[in-house]
Amino acid sequence: MTFGFAPSSAASLSASSMRSERSADSADRPTRMLEPTEWAAAGIPLLRNPREVVSGLHTRHRPRPRTAVVAVLDPEERLRASASFVRRESAVDGWTFRNALLSQLRRVIPHDLRRRTPVRTAVLLYCREGDTRWTQEDGAWMWGLRDACTLHGLRCGAYITMTHDGWQVLGEGRGGRRPSADSVAEAFGGDEEPAPRTGGAATEMLRRAAAR
Numbered sequence: 001m002t003f004g005f006a007p008s009s010a011a012s013l014s015a016s017s018m019r020s021e022r023s024a025d026s027a028d029r030p031t032r033m034l035e036p037t038e039w040a041a042a043g044i045p046l047l048r049n050p051r052e053v054v055s056g057l058h059t060r061h062r063p064r065p066r067t068a069v070v071a072v073l074d075p076e077e078r079l080r081a082s083a084s085f086v087r088r089e090s091a092v093d094g095w096t097f098r099n100a101l102l103s104q105l106r107r108v109i110p111h112d113l114r115r116r117t118p119v120r121t122a123v124l125l126y127c128r129e130g131d132t133r134w135t136q137e138d139g140a141w142m143w144g145l146r147d148a149c150t151l152h153g154l155r156c157g158a159y160i161t162m163t164h165d166g167w168q169v170l171g172e173g174r175g176g177r178r179p180s181a182d183s184v185a186e187a188f189g190g191d192e193e194p195a196p197r198t199g200g201a202a203t204e205m206l207r208r209a210a211a212r
Contacts, residue, residue, distance in 0.1 A: 032094030033139030034146070039159070039171050042146065045121060047158050048077055050174050054125065054160060054167050057082060058179040063127035063162060065181055068141070070101050072109050072154065073121045080120060081108040092137050097144030098151075105152045112153030121157035122149050125167075127181050132161060132168040142170075 034042075047053055053073070061069045061084040071082035083104040089096055105111075105122065112118055124145045128137070142159050149156040159170050164182050168175030 032098075032143045033092075033136060034094075034142040035139060036134050036171060039139075039142050042156065044159075044171065045155060045157060046172065047123070047169065050158065050160070050169050050172075051176055053077070053079075053123065053158075054162070054176075055179060057125050058162075058183065063125065063181075065127050065129050067127045068097075068100070069125040069127075070104050070145075070148075071123050071125070072105070073123060073157065075119055083108050092140050094140040094143030094147070097141050098147040099144075101144050101148040102151055105148060105154075115153060118149075118153055118155040121155040122152070123157035123160065125160040125162060127162040129181075130163055132163055132165055132175065134170060138170060 053071075056079060057063075057069050057071055060082060061067070063069055063084060064086075066087045067084055068087060069082060069084040072080045074080050085100065085104060087100075101122075101124070109120075112120060122145065124141060126138070126141055128135075138159065138161060145159060146156045158172070161168055161170060162179070162181055164180055166175055166177040166180045
């Protein structure tokens with residue numbers, strides 16, 4: 001025989017309320033994201049010349065807010081391929097971002113999964129509103145970049161944000177005022193949104209192969 005106490009209705013309501021609050025909290029918070037400390041501990045390789053990389057990607061893709069630019073660099077930090085696309089979905093989720101990045105990488109450059117050690121590095125530049133401080137959206141992009149690199153046989157490289165204040169390599173503290181999210185409007189005028197673009201030596205190679 002066992003003895004116990006039936007929970008009071010007030011206690012039941014309180015527990016139910018706490019569960020609801022936790023569920024609402026979980027729904028509001030992005031899933032699959034990396035905190036700055038986790039990113040710092042991941043051993044992301046430093047860019048030798050981040051300003052040159054950022055300026056080159058900006059010139060090639062002219063990113064506006066909500067535009068992501070993923071690029072693949074060789075061991076000498078030369079650009080081998082790149083692609084840009086505009087973030088359409090409203091949900092902040094690393095899984096969704098990973099799939100979008102992986103899709104772009106597959107379009108512009110063959111994978112390196114047969115190599116024992118990755119020799120090429122993927123970096124991500126994301127142009128967004130707000131200031132240069134880390135956001136949960138940044139954490140989701142970091143998770144997505146790291147996972148996309150693993151699935152494509154690449155090293156996970158720098159995550160760079162570009163805002164109206166300028167650009168910054170998150171986790172490194174390096175950045176600059178130009179180029180910025182305003183540079184496109186200054187250079188081209190108007191509100192026309194740049195079309196997604198691809199480029200790089202590997203892209204040309206794939207185009208020639210497809211034309212045969």
